[in-house]
Amino acid sequence: MGRRSLAVLALLTVGAPALAAGEYDRALRVDVAVLQGDARLLADPATPAIRRTGLQARIASILGTLDMTARERNNHNPSTQIPLPAVAALRADFRQGRPERFLRSATSLATTLPLDTTYFIPLAHTPQRARIGEDLYRTLCIGCHQYTDPHAANPAPNLFDMARSTPSTEFVARMLGGVHGVPRTTLKNPFSDEEIASLMVYFTAGHP
Ligand code: HEC
Secondary structure (H helix, E strand, C coil): CCHHHHHHHHHHHHCCCCCCHHHHHHHHHHHHHHHHHHHHHHHCCCCCHHHHHHHHHHHHHHHHHHHHHHHHHHHHCCCCCCCCCCHHHHHHHHHCCCHHHHHHHHHHHHHHCCCCCCCCCCCCCCHHHHHHHHHHHHHHHHHHHCCCCCCCCCCCCCHHHHHHHCCHHHHHHHHHHCCCCCHHHHCCCCCCHHHHHHHHHHHHCCCC
């Protein structure tokens, strides 16, 4: 394993370094975009029952911390306060078990708190990015992501399939949301925007 991957792994295992103010803002918007994406999949009749269970757990978890994430965002950005999301209303919609209705609420929240995707969309494909993306994937992701367990509620998804089947803003959010494998790693994405863009180029170019 190279020095670079060791450094990334150290970041992954040590946990969250202090974030800059803008990163708290982005973290909130990423959560909201992923929430909308999970709501979209939950409302999709093609989503298998086992996945539905997993999505429900993910949604409950995002809703469980959304209020705190929004407060943290405001605490770190005192000059640009945003209204706190109506989490109680979202939770009530979610608990009603009507995925279409919850999707509408999550979509309207995502419209109020859009994620800035200008670095990633449109995505510039360059040979250098493709090479870096492939290198990162083969070193750090393939072990968990190559085979998707069809019996897991929240399996490590095939990232090439995800790149093809996910709306572009949602895909950016899921990539920025980072490595969800273990609780410790959900804290901070250890990659630069350029590295994320490189991974996206590699995934969107199709299967290796
Ligand atoms: C230790 C195993 C592991 C490693 C290593 C790993 N992942 Fe994952 N990843 C997972 C699992 C498990 C999930 C599904 C978690 C969930 O749905 O809650 C996941 C989910 C994701 C998702 C979807 C997130 C979402 O919101 O749906 C993306 C994107 C992703 N991983 C990217 C990566 C990339 C890129 C790398 C390498 C840089 C990587 N992962 C490395 C296990 C891993």
